Amino acid sequence: MKEYATFAGGCFWCMVAPFDQLPGISSIRSGYARDEQITSEASALVKKENEYVEAVQIVWDPSHITFEELLNLYWQQIDPTDSGGQFSDRGPSYRAIIFYHNEKQKEAAFDSKKKLAQSGRFKRPIVTPILPFSSFYKAEEQQQDYYRKNAFHYKLYKEGSGRTDFLTQHWPKDRSYLKKVLTPMQYFVTQENGTEPPFTNLYWNNKKQGIYVDLLTGEALFKTSDQLPSHTGWPIFKRPILYGNIKRVPAQHSTALKSKEGDNYLGLLLTEENSEYYQVNSAALRFIPKEKLKEEGYEDFLILF
Structure with missing residues (x-):
């Protein structure tokens, strides 16, 4: 049974990207949802400009x-204390809103919002509205899965908007959901600074052309x-x-x-005769073959080959 x-x-x-990692997710579409709270007294122009949010x-x-x-x-993923947009994107179309599809979702959303407010994590009030779902329109195809299709630009945008720094500051250790999406070894390496067994990992002797990205x-x-x-x-x-x-990150020995962005553990910096080498765990990486760079959104890196 599927739900929305x-x-x-x-x-x-x-x-x-955050939800794309979770188990049980069939699809994620980017688009525009309608906010039915626009008042009947508002002009037609104001309604048109403000009733849809990304x-x-x-x-x-x-x-x-x-x-x-x-x-x-x-x-x-958001600043729940901001009612005027999110991070560097300002205006009604960038508001944070939870749209519920049924009464069960409505109850869960209000309960979740209450718990967040009571947690004291944020000094300002939690103002994210919870509204009934009305309609949703899929965005243009070039907007879908943008974080994969245009990975380099996406990273620059997310950091430049202030979102990355804000989330790192307010949610530094909330990574329990990763236990659902990573294998035990991947979690051990990336989140607990672990080391995988040598010679039996995926990439220690890889001969294919391509790049490695953060898992x-x-x-x-x-x-x-x-x-x-x-x-x-x-x-x-x-x-x-x-x-x-x-x-x-300096350690004892x-x-x-x-x-940088994920703060995920990769491995160790080795030094030998005034040279530096990067020894990395395969479990912290995802390999993208040269022939799939464009498909995966890393076309800018084809120049390396």
Whole structure:
């Protein structure tokens, strides 16, 4: 049995990727949802400009994930104290709104909002409205799955809008949902700074051309032309694609490597005879072959080959 959930959270580009990782999700469409709260006294022009908000509509299987879990993840993508838009996107069409499709969703949404307000996580009031669903219109095809089709520009936009910094500040440790979408090894490595077994992981001896991206955020990290023969049993690289996408975190006897946007653990920085090498866990990466870069939204990186 399938159900629908409709969430507005500012620019719909940023509202697809978080839910796309969850089990039980059949589809996520970017589009425009109608706000029926526009007053009858408003002029026709005002109604036309303000009655639709950018939103995503999710088709999901409640036997795999609950509406309450979707709500929990929704709150972690927005600023629920802002009634005038979201982050750098201002105006009525960028408001955050929860649209409920039935009474059960309505009750769950109001309960979730109440719990968030009582948590004290935000100093200002929670103002995100909860409204009955009316209609939804799918956006143009080029807007669908934008985070995959245009990964580089999407990353720049999300960071530049202020959304990334805000979410990192207010939800620094709320990653319990990742246990549903990652394998035990992937979670152990990326979230608990673990190390996978050598020589039995996916990419330690990869010979195909392509790039490696962060398993969760999709940010480009390494390319195969910089991958060295490994005698340790883990992938080793001479350099990252973009130095700015890698964070170095000093540890007691080593330097840990983390992805900048996702803050996911990758591996260790090795030094040998004044040279640096990046030893990374395969479980923290997703490999995209050269021939699929355009399809996956990484066309800008074809110039590397």
